[in-house]
Amino acid sequence: MDTSVVSESIAAHPEIFAIALLVLGFIVARLASFAVGHALASLDRRMARVTTSDTSILSPRLITLTRAFVFWLVLILAVALAARVLGVGGDTESLNDQFIRFLPQALVAFAIVVTAHLAGLLAANILVQLNDNIAADSLGPRLLHGTVVAIGLVMGLQHVGVNISFITQLLLLLVAIAGGGLMLAFALGARRHVANLLARNEVNRLQIGERIRVDNVEGAIVEIYLTAVDVATEQGVVSIPASRFAESNVLRIRAESTDDQD
Template sequence: MEQIDSWHSTILNSLSDVGRMLGAYLPSLLGAIAVLILGWLLARGVQALILRLGEGLDRFASRMGWRRHTRRLAVQHTPAQILSAVMFWLVLLLALTLAADVLGLPGLASGLGKLLSVLPALFGAITIFLVGFLFANVVREAIVRVSSSGHAARGILVARLLHGLILAISALIALGQLGVDVSLLAALIMIAFAALMLAIALAFGLGARGTVTNMIAAHYLRRVYRIGNRVRIGDIDGEVLEFTPTTVLIETEEGVISVPAHWFEQQAAMRVDLEPNDEMET
């Protein structure tokens, strides 16, 4: 009998302790649940508001080719959807932090607080890189579009170089936003890009020497000859039909011939529609 009384007393004491613990923690637990519910409702409200206000942002991104450019990044959502989702989880994480603090869990609250302090920088870095990625693609497409068919290869090369440079700068800025020291990396990228541009400039300069020579010659030929003048240059005899930036179009009996402008300086060119004493060589 005494043993039963002892068990009964132990059970009552345990239930009493549990009751006191529940009485002590129940307000905190209810408060934490209330904070989570309010936080979830607030997060949903913020998400809906951003989706509504972000319609203009989505239209602008669509005009900039958002879906076309972000397909390779496997991004299936619009900017407003991404922003609303990020803000939803930020608000919910803030509610979790407050709930942990209400429950008297300082370790959990501190960890969530540190995560909250990092997320804005991370979100900013991702945003910077995405904007840079879009801008780089737009610049590349614009350069390729305006490049003439005769210089399409050069236009594509320049477009790719600028695309890579903008991406590199965007990545550096994004890393700097995260607190990473990118000074050495930035210096290396700038040195490499400068060396590459110098090599390309030299290649273009050497390759375009003939073009530049013809452009200069064509400039001075316009002062000496006029459309309709009859000229003889080497075996070519005909009438000046048109001046282009680098050539002279001459209409002969066989057809229209495009003569490089510098030929007029290197060979004996004669206007045959003048009097004999007015003939000239250039």
């Protein structure tokens, strides 16, 4: 069919062509929404097999929101095309064209964010699988997932032409604050352990079987560890941290004084 004939038909009956665009857009939107939902559900099953997880990696709510986003995005694109055919808007025709060009970019940006979300979930799940001591809802997996999603969000905004310099600086600031908080918490938690390691020289002067008194604990040494000393008392075995030997006065009881008491 000649292109001029099609153009003349559209010009003669634009409302019919606009209605056809709306109907076609609705059908395509439903099909695209169904295809995206099916693809995400299939991807969820594959990721569950890879990560050996009993629960769904992708929540049903996320799949529903993604399907709704794709449906309305395609439908709005069809409405914009129909409005362009009808000549609605007058002076805003250039704005309508910009909006039509923006919608595919928004779809790609949304796909980038969803992909980052999936990659973050997969990375967090792999981290949990590699270390049995890390819980799925602990800070480490959440921080890893949030970092990957933040990177995807920045890439998505950059794709649609948003100036992300301020957002990038803000994310770097938040990461620095979070990292500083983690280092502070680690330092506070490791303070006692470091103190025990530094007091190792005091512990090296002791011997197994030697009788000592540290504060109100008195007894014979039964075991010497890297950061603690086990002392047998009348009540039982007491574990004394190595730092106590550097902070307190240690009395090393001689054998003859013990014999005199007997």
